[in-house]
Amino acid sequence: MDLSYGEENESYRKDVREFLKVAWNPASVEKPAMKAYIAGFREKATGKGYLYRAIPREFGGSQQPVDVLKAQVIREEFARARAPMEVGGNGMNMVVPTLLERGTQEQKEQFIRKTMSGEYIWGQGYSEPGSGSDLASVRTKAVLDGDKWVINGQKIWTSQGMDATHMFMLARTEADAPKHAGITYLLLSLDHPGVTRQPIKQITGGATFCEFFFEDVTTPVAWQIGDRGDGWNVSKTTLKHERASIGSADMLGHQFAQLVKLAKETQRNGQPAIKDPLVRDALVRIEGWVLAHRYSSYRLFSHAAAGDPPPSVGLMMKLLLTEIGHDIALTAEDMIGDEAMLEPAPPGTRGRGPEKWLDQIMGSLGNSIAGGTTNIQRNIIGERGLGLPRDPAMGA
Amino acid sequence: MDLSYGEENESYRKDVREFLKVAWNPASVEKPAMKAYIAGFREKATGKGYLYRAIPREFGGSQQPVDVLKAQVIREEFARARAPMEVGGNGMNMVVPTLLERGTQEQKEQFIRKTMSGEYIWGQGYSEPGSGSDLASVRTKAVLDGDKWVINGQKIWTSQGMDATHMFMLARTEADAPKHAGITYLLLSLDHPGVTRQPIKQITGGATFCEFFFEDVTTPVAWQIGDRGDGWNVSKTTLKHERASIGSADMLGHQFAQLVKLAKETQRNGQPAIKDPLVRDALVRIEGWVLAHRYSSYRLFSHAAAGDPPPSVGLMMKLLLTEIGHDIALTAEDMIGDEAMLEPAPPGTRGRGPEKWLDQIMGSLGNSIAGGTTNIQRNIIGERGLGLPRDPAMGA
């Protein structure tokens, strides 16, 4: 085993670093010009093959061969230089991969560039009130009217919903077809008078999700991805991408480091909390899990780099992350003591004290809900990972 | 609220104590005469209404009105004097209540006195290899031959099986009837050449259960309890008794006291383990559960004393006991350290050291298996206790 990246990649790292030194100098740019500067920087970085690597040149990408080690080097160096990576969000993570796999040439040309530039921001239109994990129970209807779909219904839990300009959606188009067969995958513009959107305030007090209402909203048939009635299958491609993008050993490592910092800075019985045997034991106990997660990420990464299929631990990373986040939250809650009675000021605000951990405490709960609930993940581990028999009650 | 027993019962307590002072003097008895002495004592105690209170006089009981407070006073005083209570085991707990409710006059006369005297020792013949929690999946067959049932099959997990003289059993008598309707409840003598018994050695190294094989074993039709094919219902009465008899706050309290004692006697880092903050925290954490269990027992007891139906917490006591036992076991395991590497000498042996906790560690596991597995109990709490919808896959 070898955790170094090898000579070739270290030399590549030098190139990236050299490029960044020249191309990324935000301190030299006035605030109003920053947006254009970043766009220009991204274009240059794409030209070098550092960004949009999976996207064909004809649609504005750099069309690089798959190389997870080089990709990792790029991520590390961009992070080091605090340089912007690709435009994020649902558009790049879900719509573009779907378009590349299932879209027509026209669709690819129409949508990919504008998504990459951040001009189109995509909301996800899967969940509906009452659907929960049963995403196939779509009730939002789309009816064909000439060359247009006319959409009526409601979608919920759309992340970045207030900023979204467009939506990718599952709509029921065939009333009489079986549950999974009656769904079509549609793109639509949210700039339509029949669209109403409403932020969903969360338990944290913030609003990161939206609810959408559609009243006779139209979208061209040409914006339909894949065949009519085949939307469930089209969407499955997408969901896989989302699942792969959630876990992150670095994020967890940072969280754990913050917890240790909290333990050092918190006074308890006249000494730093980290001197308390209960705290020390709890911290190392958690660290065992954090490191198991981290080295399992290395393992997955190593498989991907070698082009090998992922080991079963890949199915467990999200749940593992959720459970470790839960432990970190409870340990922090113990440590912050009375400060848990204070409402934390919003992230980014100055003077946030130990009570900011309440964000993490609530966030660790949100994790268990977002991207498939923990019970669904346990089903997947049991059935796909261990080969236990499928529960027929959970649908096809 | 009032945890005292009241004047009347305290005066009753004096009577019991007085009786014991006179009637129970085992020190005065030679060892060979002890058995007869105990039998005589029990007879006297029954005469005073202290023992076999639920059993009619005509079958040898003392036929007392239900009075859980007096019964508790009797238990406490007998325990204090270390005097023998009723003969225990499946016979008194399961067979006699079933006979009283479903037996014929002849059956009652034939079996109850001999069970009370300990002449008949009853093994339970419910579980079969592979049946697990699905007790209605009985495959042991009984076929009618004149006035006899001829039994062929196998039973397992019979407690006290090596000592048993008789068995109460579920046997499949109607091959074509639906699963639950084809079962008959039979009594039989184990003194039959077709009966083979075999102890089941447990993970502990000891053997408290037996497996039985039946080859053309016969029992009179007159020994059948209830109607042919109604055995499932007959057995349900019995099972209720078993479930009510498992939990015990006193046993748990004793176990916890032993754990505290262990913490006081174990040295760790040059001081008693009970001075270690980790140990102190763990102990009080467990004590919270132990006391919740204890006071809930009081609550159940109080309801029973008032003749009120039991509150829903009654459904939770067994699972609670299992989970607390698990916590105690793990805490003890931490405390005994290296001694966990030693095989504990059998209970009752002199010189048992801290490694005797391994018995408790294994026993806490056995608890989660005996008397319905924990998952079955969670179903019961969810469905009967909280009214959640029944899972059709779990059978009728």
Add this chain to the structure above:
Amino acid sequence: MRFHLSEEQGAIQDAIRGTLADSLPSEKLHKLIDGEAEFDRESWDALMALGLGGLMLPEQYGGSDLGLLDAALSAEVGGEGAVSGPLIGQIATGLAIAESDDDDAKSAWLPKLATGDAVATLAFGRDWLPESWDVSAVGNRVSGSVRFVQAATMADVYLVGLAGGKLALVEAGEHVEVQPLESFDRTRRQSTVIFNSAPATLLSADSGRIFDVALILAAADALGGAQKALDMTVAYAKEREQFGQPIGQFQALKHQIAQMALEVEPARALVWYAAYAFDKGLDDARRAAAIANAHLSDRFVSIGRAAVAAHGGIGYTWEYDLSIWFRRSIYSRAYLGGPAVHRERAAQLANW
């Protein structure tokens, strides 16, 4: 021997429950948490009209002369209904005065506390435990700063913890400065209160006993909150369908909810016993209070999290009522000191 509630006790709980349902329904709770008011006066007054302020006070001052058990049963329903207003402070302050030997203070305050004409709140300070209190007294004047004082802007009187573990009564007024804090539990707003040489009445009551009262009432409040979160979860699991069946039929969720019940229902008798032991003056009363408080604090937080998880997305929204109890659970765990603190106290009380 009796260790279950009397019919009357059940009826009182039902009356409080009904009063809270009428005077503090979901809409009003949401108005409260979204607004600026420190507590909801109408529901508070309705509870006071039921006599909750005077439950443990002598009849001669308008009280009902009942025990802590009855007060705990009320606090439990308060927790169930997310009571706003300092119910624990009102009861504990009244008792502190009643158990002192100052007849003037009794006459001055008890009738008003019993009717609710005066609002009382706790200002214990530092690390909650009497031995950590640090407001200083010089003669009849007290000075110092106390964080986490509930309903401080609307309180008429503060029960202040003094250095040395004594209690004093301080009336709101010019020598008392109130600096509101943001509260994580928006049904229980709080402030830092600064006493600037404020005139005070020193009380002779045993502060350890009063602290135990607060601990037990807080445990009862947590029990009620946990029960509410469980009830909401059970109701949701019965109603909500997925994959064509109520989600409560899925074994995994059913068992998770059963485990929640296993945390709540047995804990009820633990709270009863702690209150009973206090009322009877049993030897283990102080330990029982510490253990009950620590246990219920942990249970409520655990149930709060489990309830949100069982609900999925809807449980994570601000508008759904559960968020109110989730936030109460986190707040409750810290209030009066965290569970680890009280467990260590219990260990010390056992001479471990």
Add this chain to the structure above:
Amino acid sequence: MRFHLSEEQGAIQDAIRGTLADSLPSEKLHKLIDGEAEFDRESWDALMALGLGGLMLPEQYGGSDLGLLDAALSAEVGGEGAVSGPLIGQIATGLAIAESDDDDAKSAWLPKLATGDAVATLAFGRDWLPESWDVSAVGNRVSGSVRFVQAATMADVYLVGLAGGKLALVEAGEHVEVQPLESFDRTRRQSTVIFNSAPATLLSADSGRIFDVALILAAADALGGAQKALDMTVAYAKEREQFGQPIGQFQALKHQIAQMALEVEPARALVWYAAYAFDKGLDDARRAAAIANAHLSDRFVSIGRAAVAAHGGIGYTWEYDLSIWFRRSIYSRAYLGGPAVHRERAAQLANW
């Protein structure tokens, strides 16, 4: 960059797995645990014939010159197969000699340890950690008593921990008295060994390093044991039917088994990393060893219990194989010091 096993490493694991399946099948394991023999010589010899004794030894002494990672992969399969015989002792003793500067000792012992002609075992003493060792040395003679020495009656040589944290080699003989203890894990029998002024060879190897090797190999053994208990549970849940369906289809049990997998599979990379860090001499190697050992000790015990519970009655019987791994899990947790000890060490190593 590569952080998964090579094909060759996989093949070696398969070879050991196959060898153990042949030489130490279930029937022989049961014979072993029901009998008096200290370990099963046939399967031990088969493992030695595969070269397990010499994995980390220099080629010039008949070893394979491989790293701790390869040794850990072997120990993992050993744990899976409930290896009897002191595999950890054999490897650690060999390395202690190889890392010392005593060529005579190397020539005398390494070839025999590599082939298995000599059996070596650990006699560390007191509380396992080098700073607690208490066998005393006077010149070349050592005296003292050490509990929990595996395979002591069949060992040819003991790696003894001396007061002051040094290591010595003691050959079995008249100055070494062996008093068998009853072992909870019957596949790993143990004794108290008393050294009565026994002739010893003092070793210059870094005892902390050798202790880390033992910790990591023990963690790997626990990983293998946990995997075995999980595998048995999965197989049982697929086969066994109740209420007309395989019990693994019931969601509650399915999720319990999924949670077991969540304990086992991610821990694998933790063990790999600890061995890798040792082999590369990374700064965090010692902490990684402590954390991996503590984590795996806890996981194995947790999996052992969960596996028995998932099996129901059959899992609780002596005759069913699971009992062997259950007992190994309890034993493993204590061996070389419990998890709390190693967690505290990890905290100290981080300067917390």
